[in-house]
Amino acid sequence: MFEVKDLSCRRSGKDILLNASATFYEGEVTAIIGPNGAGKTTLLKCLAGFLKPSRGEVMLNGKPLSSISLKDRARKISFVPQATSPAFPLTVFEMVMHGRRPYVNWGIGKKDRRIVTNLLKKLHIEELSGCFLDEISGGQKQKAAIARALAQQTEVILLDEPTSALDIRYEYEVLQIGRDLAKKEGRTVIMVLHDLELAARFSDRIVLVDNGRIFCRGKPDEVMTQEHLRKVYEVNTVIEQGTAGMKVTVTSPVKRGGEINETVIDNS
Amino acid sequence: MERGDHYFFETKKKIFQLTVLFLCLIGTIVLSVRLGTVSMTVAEQASMVLQLLTGEAFSTNSYIVFHIRLPRIVMAIITGMALACAGVIMQALLRNPLASPFTLGVSSGAAFGAALAIVLGAGVFGINVVTGGQWLIAANAFIFGCLAVFAVYGIAQIRKGSTTVLLLAGVAIGQLFSAGVSAIQYFSSNAALKDLIVWLMGGFWGAEWQVIQFLLPLTVIVFLFLWKLSWDLNTLSSGEEVASSLGVNVRRLRLTALVLSTLLASSTIAFTGIIGFIGLVAPHISRMIIGTDNRFLLPCSCLIGAILLLLSDTVARTVLSPVEIPVGIITSLLGAPFFIYLLLRKQKDYWS
Numbered sequence: 001m002f003e004v005k006d007l008s009c010r011r012s013g014k015d016i017l018l019n020a021s022a023t024f025y026e027g028e029v030t031a032i033i034g035p036n037g038a039g040k041t042t043l044l045k046c047l048a049g050f051l052k053p054s055r056g057e058v059m060l061n062g063k064p065l066s067s068i069s070l071k072d073r074a075r076k077i078s079f080v081p082q083a084t085s086p087a088f089p090l091t092v093f094e095m096v097m098h099g100r101r102p103y104v105n106w107g108i109g110k111k112d113r114r115i116v117t118n119l120l121k122k123l124h125i126e127e128l129s130g131c132f133l134d135e136i137s138g139g140q141k142q143k144a145a146i147a148r149a150l151a152q153q154t155e156v157i158l159l160d161e162p163t164s165a166l167d168i169r170y171e172y173e174v175l176q177i178g179r180d181l182a183k184k185e186g187r188t189v190i191m192v193l194h195d196l197e198l199a200a201r202f203s204d205r206i207v208l209v210d211n212g213r214i215f216c217r218g219k220p221d222e223v224m225t226q227e228h229l230r231k232v233y234e235v236n237t238v239i240e241q242g243t244a245g246m247k248v249t250v251t252s253p254v255k256r257g258g259e260i261n262e263t264v265i266d267n268s
Numbered sequence: 269m270e271r272g273d274h275y276f277f278e279t280k281k282k283i284f285q286l287t288v289l290f291l292c293l294i295g296t297i298v299l300s301v302r303l304g305t306v307s308m309t310v311a312e313q314a315s316m317v318l319q320l321l322t323g324e325a326f327s328t329n330s331y332i333v334f335h336i337r338l339p340r341i342v343m344a345i346i347t348g349m350a351l352a353c354a355g356v357i358m359q360a361l362l363r364n365p366l367a368s369p370f371t372l373g374v375s376s377g378a379a380f381g382a383a384l385a386i387v388l389g390a391g392v393f394g395i396n397v398v399t400g401g402q403w404l405i406a407a408n409a410f411i412f413g414c415l416a417v418f419a420v421y422g423i424a425q426i427r428k429g430s431t432t433v434l435l436l437a438g439v440a441i442g443q444l445f446s447a448g449v450s451a452i453q454y455f456s457s458n459a460a461l462k463d464l465i466v467w468l469m470g471g472f473w474g475a476e477w478q479v480i481q482f483l484l485p486l487t488v489i490v491f492l493f494l495w496k497l498s499w500d501l502n503t504l505s506s507g508e509e510v511a512s513s514l515g516v517n518v519r520r521l522r523l524t525a526l527v528l529s530t531l532l533a534s535s536t537i538a539f540t541g542i543i544g545f546i547g548l549v550a551p552h553i554s555r556m557i558i559g560t561d562n563r564f565l566l567p568c569s570c571l572i573g574a575i576l577l578l579l580s581d582t583v584a585r586t587v588l589s590p591v592e593i594p595v596g597i598i599t600s601l602l603g604a605p606f607f608i609y610l611l612l613r614k615q616k617d618y619w620s
Binding site for chain 2: 050075079081087093105108116130
């Protein structure tokens with residue numbers, strides 16, 4: 001079990017995260033959503049251990065994250081960054097092999113090679129193995145980055161906006177991979193997402209962050225209500241049940257300064 | 269063939285490439301022992317080795333080789349290795365292909381230190397410091413080389429350790445020390461000026477077994493330490509956060525690797541003077557040969573650096589024999605066009 005208790009994070013004199021508490025469960029996908037600059041990525045980076053919280057703790061299986069050594073942490077929590085482009089030319093295979101770093105001291109053994117090969121097969125990027133990262137598409141790169149995280153063989157996988165700048169096909173594929181990791185392998189998958197419909201469709205739980213605080217959390221249909229979206233995103237919306245999931249349509253912005261624009265356009 | 273097997277095969281190939289490069293270095297050594305104002309045949313070389321092994325008295329030629337030519341050769345190899353190794357490390361740390369002991373200010377700091385020692389030292393003690401006060405110059409060059417890098421690193425730390433700031437601070441600090449060197453040159457006496465200019469151009473006149481006894485173990489030990497960090501440096505190429513998520517203590521890695529590579533570069537520069545381009549060109553050539561895995565890149569770059577610098581020094585010794593040209597001139601003269609050639613024929617996007 002992975003949880004944060006009363007977590008605050010201060011950067012240059014400003015609270016970017018305040019008293020955040022949340023629990024993330026095994027076998028579930030949790031999406032962190034919220035407006036730009038709300039503190040989604042900060043929360044994720046605290047979970048990854050990149051940022052030191054100024055108060056509170058991140059707890060992994062009852063142990064505070066700060067008490068776990070870096071190497072052990074790398075065997076328990078993996079992280080997929082928003083977009084990777086390495087400083088020097090690197091092949092897909094080499095990049096995924098970096099994920100074995102927490103297990104490898106110097107030489108790469110048969111087992112490591114087999115793990116990486118199988119991961120490439122699993123994510124259907126095996127034929128790209130020898131390609132350099134600047135030769136492949138953004139979606140393929142993202143899959144390679146996921147493969148690297150999987151090579152770490154961790155129980156928790158964190159993804160920072162995994163679908164930004166991907167076309168709809170890769171968007172679907174990447175999110176489906178995330179879902180499978182939770183459902184079929186029982187891992188704890190946590191991702192920051194921008195797209196509300198995708199968040200509702202692919203996650204079991206949603207954490208809605210607003211202005212450095214966790215506004216609310218729960219099942220997608222509990223969190224994503226007209227009322228909540230109006231308060232957090234300052235927009236009026238129509239929420240419908242589509243064939244493949246929730247459909248959120250923004251109808252008008254709410255006027256700032258407390259006055260709420262009540263005109264809701266019927267889109268029938 | 270399975271992908272994993274392919275990778276295994278690649279690894280074997282890289283080990284083979286390193287072996288070939290090592291043999292090339294041996295070949296270059298044999299060649300540069302022969303060439304010079306007094307040239308030798310292979311038979312003479314063999315008899316010299318025999319004399320060395322049996323402890324027999326040296327012939328004149330053997331004496332020249334053992335006390336003059338060989339120290340220079342060993343010195344060139346050590347310096348080439350040290351500069352190339354420092355180049356790889358600094359490029360990996362800054363994730364920038366332009367980083368080198370030069371861009372981080374080591375060289376200009378060292379130059380300033382040496383200038384102080386030569387000009388002020390010559391004034392105070394009234395001795396020819398290029399031969400006499402060699403250790404004083406070296407110590408000064410080393411201290412100021414380190415000082416420059418720590419100033420650069422300190423500035424970058426204040427701005428949260430961004431690599432762009434690190435590189436720009438390097439340029440700024442470099443300019444500052446260059447101004448200092450110019451000022452010293454302007455105000456120095458003729459004799460000191462000559463010594464200083466010779467030092468600044470870089471060369472292996474100062475090569476003695478005594479210096480080598482000090483530099484060789486230092487270089488080897490520091491290299492081994494840095495080599496051990498290969499995996500951590502590899503993960504750094506995908507960014508600090510990725511490296512951190514892979515269990516690397518990025519802050520500590522940065523500091524240790526920077527300190528060690530500065531030590532490596534500045535301790536050799538201290539004895540040889542400014543030698544340009546090796547620290548920049550050798551890593552790039554090596555990346556084209558052997559790829560970006562630091563476990564292989566680091567030794568490969570050391571070998572390439574040693575070969576390049578030894579060849580340059582051999583050219584510097586022989587092309588206008590018996591007059592010698594400072595090797596720094598040769599490396600820049602050959603290095604700059606070669607570097608431009610590399611830029612133009614690049615197969616992969618190294619500089620995006």
